[in-house]
Amino acid sequence: xxxxxxxxxxxxxxxxxxxxxxxxxxxxxxxxxxxxxxxxxxxxxxxxxxxxxxxxxxxxxxxxxxxxxxxxxxxxxxxxxxxxxxxxxxxxxxxxxxxxxxxxxxxxxxxxxxxxxxxxxxxxxxxxxxxxxxxxxxxxxxxxxxxxxxxxxxxxxxxxxxxx
Numbered sequence: 001x002x003x004x005x006x007x008x009x010x011x012x013x014x015x016x017x018x019x020x021x022x023x024x025x026x027x028x029x030x031x032x033x034x035x036x037x038x039x040x041x042x043x044x045x046x047x048x049x050x051x052x053x054x055x056x057x058x059x060x061x062x063x064x065x066x067x068x069x070x071x072x073x074x075x076x077x078x079x080x081x082x083x084x085x086x087x088x089x090x091x092x093x094x095x096x097x098x099x100x101x102x103x104x105x106x107x108x109x110x111x112x113x114x115x116x117x118x119x120x121x122x123x124x125x126x127x128x129x130x131x132x133x134x135x136x137x138x139x140x141x142x143x144x145x146x147x148x149x150x151x152x153x154x155x156x157x158x159x160x161x162x163x164x
Contacts, residue, residue, distance in 0.1 A: 029133020082153020
């Protein structure tokens with residue numbers, strides 16, 4: 001309501017993706033969020049913040065070939081709760097591969113010290129936020145066939161702050 005700078009006007013942040021058509025889009029910020037080794041395959045998940053949004057880039061290296069997958073989501077303010085997790089395929093299981101990997105990545109809430117992700121096989125994984133471009137992100141990788149079935153976010157005192 002109102003015009004910017006006038007009495008009664010309020011500024012709103014509208015989630016979305018900003019693009020300048022006359023410029024080549026490039027990452028404003030980027031960073032490594034998580035990495036590790038699963039079933040003999042090295043993996044990493046990084047983020048690129050730019051014109052396409054928050055783009056999560058997953059890569060795998062199994063000694064023979066490398067794969068890469070990217071999943072972009074609109075830029076939004078940090079969540080009020082613990083955070084969000086977006087699922088994407090890091091590495092497809094094929095006839096010649098005995099493994100496949102699924103990545104999860106998302107934005108962490110400002111109060112989140114860590115998340116505990118409950119997995120479809122009954123185990124749990126603890127995930128700490130990583131910083132990139134002034135924003136806090138969460139990321140993990142799981143073997144194909146496992147999924148995240150629930151998440152609990154905790155603050156610095158170890159108290160639960162959100163559950164989904």
